Amino acid sequence: MKAKHIAVKDNGVSVRIYVRERTKGGSTYTQYDVVDYVDGVRKFISFADEGRARAKAHEIAARIAPVEFGVIKLTGDERTVYETAAGAARDVGVRLDICAIEYADAKRRLGPITVAEAVAFYLKQNPTTLPPMTVEQAKDLFLKAKTQDKVSAVYLKDLDFRLGKFAEAFNVQLAAVTAGDLNEFLRGLDCGSRSRNNYRLAITTLIRFSERAGYLHKGSFDADAIGRAKEVHEEIQIFSPQEISKLLLAAKPSLTNGVNRRYAEGQGLLPLLILGAFAGLRSAEIERQKWEDVSLDRGFIRVTGVKGNTAQKRLVPISDNLKQWLMTCRRDAGLVCNIARTPDAIRRLATRAGITWKHNALRHSFISYRCAETQDIAKTSFEAGNSPKMIHRHYRELVTPEQAAEWFAITPANVFAQSVAKVQAA
Numbered sequence: 397m398k399a400k401h402i403a404v405k406d407n408g409v410s411v412r413i414y415v416r417e418r419t420k421g422g423s424t425y426t427q428y429d430v431v432d433y434v435d436g437v438r439k440f441i442s443f444a445d446e447g448r449a450r451a452k453a454h455e456i457a458a459r460i461a462p463v464e465f466g467v468i469k470l471t472g473d474e475r476t477v478y479e480t481a482a483g484a485a486r487d488v489g490v491r492l493d494i495c496a497i498e499y500a501d502a503k504r505r506l507g508p509i510t511v512a513e514a515v516a517f518y519l520k521q522n523p524t525t526l527p528p529m530t531v532e533q534a535k536d537l538f539l540k541a542k543t544q545d546k547v548s549a550v551y552l553k554d555l556d557f558r559l560g561k562f563a564e565a566f567n568v569q570l571a572a573v574t575a576g577d578l579n580e581f582l583r584g585l586d587c588g589s590r591s592r593n594n595y596r597l598a599i600t601t602l603i604r605f606s607e608r609a610g611y612l613h614k615g616s617f618d619a620d621a622i623g624r625a626k627e628v629h630e631e632i633q634i635f636s637p638q639e640i641s642k643l644l645l646a647a648k649p650s651l652t653n654g655v656n657r658r659y660a661e662g663q664g665l666l667p668l669l670i671l672g673a674f675a676g677l678r679s680a681e682i683e684r685q686k687w688e689d690v691s692l693d694r695g696f697i698r699v700t701g702v703k704g705n706t707a708q709k710r711l712v713p714i715s716d717n718l719k720q721w722l723m724t725c726r727r728d729a730g731l732v733c734n735i736a737r738t739p740d741a742i743r744r745l746a747t748r749a750g751i752t753w754k755h756n757a758l759r760h761s762f763i764s765y766r767c768a769e770t771q772d773i774a775k776t777s778f779e780a781g782n783s784p785k786m787i788h789r790h791y792r793e794l795v796t797p798e799q800a801a802e803w804f805a806i807t808p809a810n811v812f813a814q815s816v817a818k819v820q821a822a
Contacts, residue, residue, distance in 0.1 A: 402428075404450055406457035413449050414440070432456050433476050526571055529611045532563040534570045538605050562583075571612055575621040582623065591626035596622060625772040633754040634761040634795070637802045640673050641811050644721075646749035665745055666725050667732040671697070672758030674718035674804065676766065676780045679756075680704045685732045691717055692726065699781065709780050720807045761803070763787060768800035 402413040414429040428449035429440040443449040460475050485492040538559070542552055565581050566573050578599060585592050600619050606612040626744050635643070647666045672678045677685065681699055689698040697712045714722070730817040735741045754760075759780070766776045767787070777784040 400448075402446075404453035404457065406454050409457040409460055411453040411457045413446075413453055415446075419713050430456065433460075433473060471612045491674050526613070527611060529570045529606070530563075531566045531568065531573065532572050534602060534606050534611055535559045536564045537609070537611075538602050541605065550680060550685055554594075555598055555601075557593050561595070561597055561603055562602075571616070575617055578617075579621075579623050582625075589627045592625040593627065596624060610740060628677070632760045632764075633752075633757050634764050635673070635754065635757050637806060639751050640669070640761070640803070641806055642749040642751055643669055643745065643805070644811050646745055663723075664734070665735060665738075666721070666739055668738065668742075669758065670718060670721040670737070671732065673761055673808075674715055676723065676762035677712070678759060678781075679738070682733050683731070683738065687727045687729055687732055688734065690714075690722065690726070692722060695719070710778065712779050717807045718805055720809070724808050764795050765800040765803040766797045768797050770803060771797075 400415040402415060404411045404413060412431045414431070416427045416429060418425055418427045425444065428443045428446055430443065430449050430452045432439050432441055441452060443452065472575075481495070482492050485495045488495075499511065502514070508512050525585070533545070539552065539556055542555065562581070566577070578596075582592055582596055585595060587595075600617070600622065603612065603617050607614050647664060647669055668679070668682050671682050671685065672679065675697055677699060683698070685697075691698070692714065695714050698712060699710050699712060720731065742753060763776060763780050763782075766779065767773055770776060773784045773787055777787045780787065
């Protein structure tokens with residue numbers, strides 16, 4: 397049987413009361429259900445007495461009676477919607493019209509994605525709270541992670557040095573450092589443009605690590621906003637045979653039957669000089685090189701990709717004069733160069749030798765003299781671990797085959813002979 401209803405009208409609003417017959421415990425009674433809307437949801441309020449039901453209906457009608465706002469009138473459900481929206485806006489302290497405008501703009505830009513889904517994704521990527529983290533603490537955690545990743549000791553040492561300078565300059569929370577602060581720090585460094593860019597790379601690597609670890613908001617630093625120094629490629633310089641002989645003599649001052657007892661206990665700088673000058677290894681490669689990869693019997697040095705700055709693996713032939721030098725300082729195992737602060741040691745060596753040190757001149761010299769000796773850029777590029785184009789454009793220095801022959805004829809015996817001759821002449 398279809399339920400009957402009573403319409404209670406008040407102030408232009410009609411509220412329905414549904415009259416239903418109910419049975420309970422074998423007895424039949426009449427129930428009056430008054431329709432109400434709470435937060436936009438339709439609900440029924442039940443009464444056993446018609447008078448009480450009518451009173452509730454008049455109360456509801458009075459509550460949702462039309463309200464005039466200038467020329468706008470809200471009636472029934474419209475008023476409920478308005479009150480709900482206005483209450484939500486008050487909760488966040490924003491005007492209702494601003495809420496509506498921003499929500500509508502978000503919906504237009506998000507398309508089928510809901511605002512709630514977009515907010516959840518943003519909060520996952522950018523937590524509203526960051527753990528307290530100083531620059532020093534972030535640096536230590538970063539170096540610990542790199543150590544666990546088993547990066548090379550040389551790379552770790554370089555990171556520690558550069559980020560140590562960064563942490564020393566910024567004794568603050570990491571999140572407080574701005575791109576402007578970083579630019580000021582980098583421009584204030586007393587170093588060349590290449591070194592400055594290496595600082596920049598170390599710092600931006602730390603920043604990316606901190607973002608992934610949740611120490612910084614993602615995208616908090618724009619790498620493009622951190623200035624990169626313009627690197628000026630200076631003309632390459634090489635050592636003459638006379639200059640390298642002086643450096644070798646200063647690095648190995650006493651020779652007895654071709655064996656230097658000093659280097660039996662400590663290798664010093666001699667391996668760095670001879671592997672750079674007569675094999676063309678990069679300084680970073682020499683610092684990583686192990687004696688196990690130097691095969692005098694087979695006549696080559698195995699330089700693996702992890703040792704160089706490229707992924708290319710290569711074998712470098714051991715020339716006759718290099719073999720003689722290696723025999724004076726050869727060890728069974730371990731790093732070929734174990735100097736703690738190589739740049740400082742090299743400067744002291746150059747001063748003892750009376751030579752002005754030239755940047756990267758050992759490798760430049762090898763490539764230049766080797767090109768002149770072989771007349772084969774492709775062969776030299778393979779041995780040096782560079783492309784032929786790079787060799788020709790940046791490294792090749794014009795020297796004669798006669799000068800090349802003199803360079804690769806430098807041996808411990810003739811360097812020592814020159815020393816003896818000078819002493820006798822004095």
